[in-house]
Amino acid sequence: xxxxxxxxxxxxxxxxxxxxxxxxxxxxxxxxxxxxxxxxxxxxxxxxxxxxxxxxxxxxxxxxxxxxxxxxxxxxxxxxxxxxxxxxxxxxxxxxxxxxxxxxxxxxxxxxxxxxxxxxxxxxxxxxxxxxxxxxxxxxxxxxxxxxxxxxxxxxxxxxxxxxxxxxxxxxxxxxxxxxxxxxxxxxx
Amino acid sequence: xxxxxxxxxxxxxxxxxxxxxxxxxxxxxxxxxxxxxxxxxxxxxxxxxxxxxxxxxxxxxxxxxxxxxxxxxxxxxxxxxxxxxxxxxxxxxxxxxxxxxxxxxxxxxxxxxxxxxxxxxxxxxxxxxxxxxxxxxxxxxxxxxxxxxxxxxxxxxxxxxxxxxxxxxxxxxxxxxxxxxxxxxxxxxxxxxxxxxxxxxxxxxxxxxxxxxxxxxxxxxxxxxxxxxxxxxxxxxxxxxxxxxxxxxxxxxxxxxxxxxxxxxxxxxxxxxxxxxxxxxxxxxxxxxxxxxxxxxxxxxxxxxxxxxxxxxxxxxxxxxxxxxxxxxxxxxxxxxxxxxxxxxxxxxxxxxxxxxxxxxxxxxxxxxxxxxxxxxxxxxxxxxxxxxxxxxxxxxxxxxxxxxxxxxxxxxxxxxxxxxxxxxxxxxxxxxxxxxxxxxxxxxxxxxxxxxxxxxxxxxxxxxxxxxxxxxxxxxxxxxxxxxxxxxxxxxxxxxxxxxxxxxxxxxxxxxxxxxxxxxxxxxxxxxxxxxxxxxxxxxxxxxxxxxxxxxxxxxxxxxxxxxxxxxxxxxxxxxxxxxxxxxxxxxxxxxxxxxxxxxxxxxxxxxx
Numbered sequence: 001x002x003x004x005x006x007x008x009x010x011x012x013x014x015x016x017x018x019x020x021x022x023x024x025x026x027x028x029x030x031x032x033x034x035x036x037x038x039x040x041x042x043x044x045x046x047x048x049x050x051x052x053x054x055x056x057x058x059x060x061x062x063x064x065x066x067x068x069x070x071x072x073x074x075x076x077x078x079x080x081x082x083x084x085x086x087x088x089x090x091x092x093x094x095x096x097x098x099x100x101x102x103x104x105x106x107x108x109x110x111x112x113x114x115x116x117x118x119x120x121x122x123x124x125x126x127x128x129x130x131x132x133x134x135x136x137x138x139x140x141x142x143x144x145x146x147x148x149x150x151x152x153x154x155x156x157x158x159x160x161x162x163x164x165x166x167x168x169x170x171x172x173x174x175x176x177x178x179x180x181x182x183x184x185x186x187x188x189x
Numbered sequence: 190x191x192x193x194x195x196x197x198x199x200x201x202x203x204x205x206x207x208x209x210x211x212x213x214x215x216x217x218x219x220x221x222x223x224x225x226x227x228x229x230x231x232x233x234x235x236x237x238x239x240x241x242x243x244x245x246x247x248x249x250x251x252x253x254x255x256x257x258x259x260x261x262x263x264x265x266x267x268x269x270x271x272x273x274x275x276x277x278x279x280x281x282x283x284x285x286x287x288x289x290x291x292x293x294x295x296x297x298x299x300x301x302x303x304x305x306x307x308x309x310x311x312x313x314x315x316x317x318x319x320x321x322x323x324x325x326x327x328x329x330x331x332x333x334x335x336x337x338x339x340x341x342x343x344x345x346x347x348x349x350x351x352x353x354x355x356x357x358x359x360x361x362x363x364x365x366x367x368x369x370x371x372x373x374x375x376x377x378x379x380x381x382x383x384x385x386x387x388x389x390x391x392x393x394x395x396x397x398x399x400x401x402x403x404x405x406x407x408x409x410x411x412x413x414x415x416x417x418x419x420x421x422x423x424x425x426x427x428x429x430x431x432x433x434x435x436x437x438x439x440x441x442x443x444x445x446x447x448x449x450x451x452x453x454x455x456x457x458x459x460x461x462x463x464x465x466x467x468x469x470x471x472x473x474x475x476x477x478x479x480x481x482x483x484x485x486x487x488x489x490x491x492x493x494x495x496x497x498x499x500x501x502x503x504x505x506x507x508x509x510x511x512x513x514x515x516x517x518x519x520x521x522x523x524x525x526x527x528x529x530x531x532x533x534x535x536x537x538x539x540x541x542x543x544x545x546x547x548x549x550x551x552x553x554x555x556x557x558x559x560x561x562x563x564x565x566x567x568x569x570x571x572x573x574x575x576x577x578x579x580x581x582x583x584x585x586x587x588x589x590x591x592x593x594x595x596x597x598x599x600x601x602x603x604x605x606x607x608x609x610x611x612x613x614x615x616x617x618x619x620x621x622x623x624x625x626x627x628x629x630x631x632x633x634x635x636x637x638x639x640x641x642x643x644x645x646x647x648x649x650x651x652x653x654x655x656x657x658x659x660x661x662x663x664x665x666x667x668x669x670x671x672x673x674x675x676x677x678x679x680x681x682x683x684x685x686x687x688x689x690x691x692x693x694x695x696x697x698x699x700x701x702x703x704x705x706x707x708x709x710x711x712x713x714x715x716x717x718x719x720x721x722x723x724x725x726x727x728x729x730x731x732x733x734x735x736x737x738x739x740x741x742x743x744x745x746x747x748x749x750x751x752x753x754x755x756x757x758x759x760x761x762x763x764x765x766x767x768x769x770x771x772x773x774x775x776x777x778x779x780x781x782x783x784x785x786x787x788x789x790x791x792x793x794x795x796x797x798x799x
Contacts, residue, residue, distance in 0.1 A: 009355070010353060010354065010355065010434050010435065010764075010767045010768070011354065011431060011432050011433060011434065011435070012435070013431040013432075017431070018358050018359075018427060018431045021358075021427050021430060021431060022358060022359055022362075022423060022424075022427045025423045025426055025427060025457060026423055028457065028458065029419050029422075029423065029457045029458060029460075029461060030461070032458045032459070032461045032462065033461035033462075033464065033465060036461060036462045036465040036494060036497075037465060040465070040469070040480065040490060040494070043487065043490045043493075044479075044480060044485045044486055044487075044490065045485055118472075118476045118477060118478045119477045119478065119479060120479065120484075120485075121479055121484055121485025121486060122485075123478075124472075124478040124479050124480055124485075124486070127476070127478070128469075128472060128478065132468075146255050146256070149256060149257070150256070150257040
């Protein structure tokens with residue numbers, strides 16, 4: 001990521017540390033976006049949650065996303081141990097769950113349109129929170145896809161170590177964001 | 190001609206991107222039967238920006254890497270390197286400064302047009318809507334100048350030099366944060382052709398959800414600018430933490446570096462809030478959501494979210510300005526910076542307080558009464574750290590042998606102007622007086638005293654101070670003095686006079702006003718035109734000196750900090766020999782203190798003592 005045009009360095013940080021710091025700073029920044037997002041829920045509809053919210057679907061999506069964090073973690077661990085085939089398998093599994101999640105949200109929207117379209121107060125909150133989050137999920141799937149594309153034909157992780165780690169960290173962040181969105185959107189009374 | 194190829198390719202790719210995005214959007218709106226126009230613009234614009242970035246060189250320098258292919262960064266070259274995606278922080282700094290100078294001059298011309306309208310009470314130049322669009326455009330363009338000229342321009346150029354680095358931590362992200370600025374400018378300049386927007390740069394709903402398409406273009410531009418600001422903040426924090434030369438401990442950082450760090454923390458975390466505010470407006474426009482309209486929705490939501498960014502944003506503007514001001518005062522007083530550690534603490538306190546003062550913009554909005562007292566007190570508390578910055582400036586100047594060059598003149602101008610700006614701010618922080626003064630020209634005059642008198646003067650101080658380093662040429666001192674004299678006097682006449690109609694209740698953001706305010710406004714308008722003309726010697730001086738000026742020595746100011754210890758302009762790798770920092774940055778008058786020595790250190794020499 002750094003110093004492609006500067007073969008010499010005059011500081012004591014290795015590229016991996018610098019990349020990690022950069023990603024963490026970006027996560028802090030994006031987390032403040034989610035705080036703003038969550039606070040608007042309370043401003044617009046208080047703590048009320050309509051009866052018609054699809055509770056079973058919400059819980060299933062949450063479990064699915066948590067499981068995908070587990071496979072993402074396994075992908076990172078496999079990459080760290082140089083097990084490129086394990087990493088590829090786990091990356092594929094994570095992406096698959098991510099794509100199922102996107103379709104799940106699509107199905108939820110299909111149902112939600114009947115009960116609370118975007119022009120109602122709760123619809124505004126629901127479509128915004130899930131919409132912003134599902135966009136993050138899509139970027140996560142896309143990032144994992146790029147990483148998979150880069151390691152697909154190789155037998156060693158090589159210089160893709162950080163690519164795997166960065167994509168997986170991003171995926172975990174997207175999951176953690178959902179862990180806050182889920183109770184805020186579905187479970188409040 | 191080949192030099193312009195990246196820009197041409199960027200424009201072509203942007204057009205292709207727009208067609209793709211618009212096509213997708215049309216497909217969707219055809220199915221759902223929604224109104225097609227605004228979704229088409231949003232999606233088309235998103236794809237157009239991606240196309241533009243890839244076209245100007247991001248694909249070659251970065252995008253290929255995502256697919257595991259080799260990239261071509263090519264940071265060297267002549268003037269044509271300024272016209273493409275280039276990762277050298279010095280090139281990016283100059284790209285920022287020159288682009289924003291153009292924006293500054295355009296927005297200045299808009300201010301002249303407004304003063305022409307306001308010279309008498311009737312309507313001369315504009316209709317009411319075009320006046321408000323002009324006022325809004327002037328506002329947002331100047332906000333962009335104020336946020337990005339020091340943070341994107343000067344700190345990009347000098348901050349890596351000051352800490353002894355070869356570049357910033359993420360050079361490609363740095364280039365990305367510059368190259369999203371041209372789409373912002375294009376959108377803003379297009380917006381008057383699409384009906385404009387009469388909301389002011391604050392874009393309060395419900396008005397902002399009902400403006401013509403021009404308003405949507407402005408909201409998209411603001412959002413895009415936020416991306417640049419966030420990525421820039423991230424990059425500077427990472428750079429300051431990881432790229433310092435050996436021995437550059439936290440206690441040895443030049444004060445400008447501290448101020449950029451403080452401002453970066455704000456732009457990293459607060460900018461997201463205004464992004465969300467604008468996103469809500471766009472959602473309300475294209476999906477008919479109800480954030481701001483009943484039932485449930487409330488326009489105050491936007492005002493809270495907006496000011497949660499936009500009040501801290503004035504500290505993104507003013508903190509690096511304070512840093513540059515103190516830097517220049519120390520070097521031209523030939524004295525160590527007074528109370529260095531207290532200034533750092535003051536910056537930290539300003540950052541912390543900046544997040545808990547936003548609702549002083551809402552005293553007249555109908556927000557809960559119980560919030561008035563706390564926000565008044567918190568807002569007034571911020572004058573304590575700001576006061577420390579002033580005491581540091583005065584303590585450094587105290588009994589020093591001043592070298593009264595143009596950069597110092599402008600830095601002293603900051604001290605004078607910002608004092609007036611700070612004192613008049615108390616009346617706006619205080620609930621009782623604010624209720625009378627809100628939305629009058631008093632607010633306009635106060636704001637211009639802090640941001641124009643404070644920050645823009647500091648930008649000129651920084652511009653003259655670093656001009657020899659950036660261009661390798663000396664500016665003309667006499668023309669610089671003429672510029673300062675004219676600008677300082679005419680600026681003060683313009684905005685001191687503006688307080689008077691404000692205190693007797695003249696509303697801001699109006700094209701017509703009661704005739705009894707006419708005489709004062711005529712004075713303001715005449716002085717404002719003089720102020721506009723005072724930039725002519727500056728433009729001539731900068732252009733002429735850059736082309737024909739005397740060659741600048743490496744260190745024309747005998748300053749101690751690292752950027753002056755390399756050639757003017759610096760080589761591609763910044764330093765021919767590695768700097769090793771050995772002492773305080775402001776060791777004036779103390780023979781035993783040397784800021785840095787040069788040599789080739791071991792590759793992973795640990796920084797001392799931190």
